[in-house]
Amino acid sequence: MSRFTYLFKRVALSIPVIIFGTTVTFAIIRLGPLSPAAAILGPQGDARAIRQIEKRLGLNDPLWEQYFDFMSNLFLFDLGQSWVINSGTPAIDLIISYAPRTIWLGFWAVLIALGIGIPLGFYAGLNPNTFSDYFASFGGIVWRAMPNFWLAVILVTVLSQSEQLFGFSWTSFIVETNVVTSPNLAVLKNPTRLLTDPGQAWTNLAKATKQILPPALVLGSASMGTEMRIGRTAVLETINSKYVETAKAKGVSPRVLVWKHIFRNALIPLVPVITAEAFILIGGSVLVETVFSINGIGLLFFRAAEQGDLPLVGTLMYLFILLIVGLNIVQDFAYTIIDPRVGYDG
């Protein structure tokens, strides 16, 4: 099977997954106890007004009709307008305006997990049963064990009182920032200002980065711990394999041994862990953004789901599903590149 037919097959196979995912979303929103009309009117709405709004939104149409409308619109990327959160605004516009903060958060979360977890795991695996290995391994377990909703709350508490607790003020550290707030990303939309107005722009970038680091650490902590531990195991397993011994017997230097013979083989079990981070990020961002009150996709999704804003929830779910399905395909392609034993057949 060629690379192209393989890709085609994978895309075709992902269609049922997408249909299933969006159907479940529809079922939960429409068959559950949520009433978008009541949410729009608030607690004071009377029965007549509610019926009126239900009629306007088409909530009294037969359910299958609503379902087919919902599905066909999604597949045609006619994503509709928000009902409740920001009535009348196209869902996609809302998402675009909320997305950058989440992407900024996700970027740092992934960077922390990959940049600290994997090197630390490889280091621990290359120096097994030393003090630094125990230190790193223990750290990995601790990071893995702290649930992100708990860690987020603790981190907010500690950072906002760091002056009293440690005599070190996080808020005035390097640049003045608040602990709980949305980062201002204007500078990223206009990167040229880093050159034209360096003083102000760099300060803003530093602020945005400093603000995002605590939530990103919370979001990346679990993946960081997992990657550290899997990385360590993978390296240990590879080091003790016969082909590494054969390479040693060939007279290969330790540097080449690590980078050529160990590293690439140890990466194979890490691939699914890295792509699985995407799921953790999407789920975790809801919690972390709420605690750190970052106006991002996670917060938007949470509020939309709570209030039965079907077009917005549907659109977000649809995009999440596409992202995850796409990442899975990318992951399988990454396998075929890293590990020649994985073919396109079967």
Next chain:
Amino acid sequence: MSHTDDGEPLLAVDNLRTVFHSEREEIRAVDGVSFDIERGETLGIVGESGSGKSVTARSIMGLVDSPGEIREESSIRLDGRELTTLSEKQYRSVRGGDIAMVFQDPLSSLNPVYTVGNQIIEALELHRGMEGTEAKSEAIELLRAVGIPDAARRVDEFPHEFSGGMRQRAVIAMALACDPDLLICDEPTTALDVTIQAQILDLLQEIQTERDIGIMFITHDMGVIAEVADRVAVMYAGEVVEKAPVEELFANPHHPYTQGLLQSIPGRNPSTDRLPTIEGDVPTPHESASYCRFVSRCPKGFDECERVHPAHVEVGESADHTAACLLYPEDMPTDDTVTHHEENADQTGAEASEALSADDWPAERRKAGEDTGPTGSEDSDARADGGHSHSAGDTGGQLEGGDTDE
């Protein structure tokens, strides 16, 4: 068999002691082993799992990592050059350059994510300074030399696209890439089926004749030993218990352990209902030997075996046939042999081995022994017998059954 100018053998292992430190005790995996290998000669090393064969090989390759350690009194000389004192960096050029190793399991001894060619070229770059197309055509040449058809195409294939036998050929090609003087084969045929086994053994013999290299061949398969070895060293619990030319060993085994090994080959005793075995397991030696380590399993053991460590004595007709057993020399009464061994064992372990290894297998004597050749019909029978048990696909000659791991 050519000798180096100064009369040194190609490889001289002298009183090799490799110990592993664990938290509570030290494990003497190899305890005072001495042997020589000449160019163009194959030394077979046999013994059960845990007898120290593989650790001996790794010690020679300088691949013993912490918590393992080669004791100071050990000496490994290659062409007269002491290897044990080399720095890690100097040892790297010996590894793969002067001594190459073929491992047990060809299925896992090639890196799965690189092409076979890539891995052969790596060795060529390291030791022969070849690069680019020159290295590649040399790699193709090597693959062709070990009998891989369509080498020009297969050089770009990955190990998983090769069959088991092909992979072992590729591993051998990799080992030969740097024109080694000594090839260490650690059970290279154990994981292969019998027809492929025979092909690989033939290939090794061809290579040896062609390149005049010394081969150290580790196996637990007596049939394979009969096929490939010129001389044999039988190892037990970290020590060499008997050394002999191969015909002599099969025809006239002296050490009770060797006798037990040979008896447990199916086909050698067609009249018996049950195959004789050696009861028990190889002990793990923790302390220096002040007794015979085989005594707990020895059918001929007596009281003195518990307190006297046997030294090597000449036995049999050939001068380079020695065994470490209190039963010998045969012409002495038992009391005298015990005193004889005691005298040798009175010295410290290191000195004792020193004294022994000095006239272990002196080249002239060994030659003289060879000139006498296989004596009597018994010898040739044994040879044929061993060969038979191998070529008939009789893997029952293996002492360890399915356990291929050391």
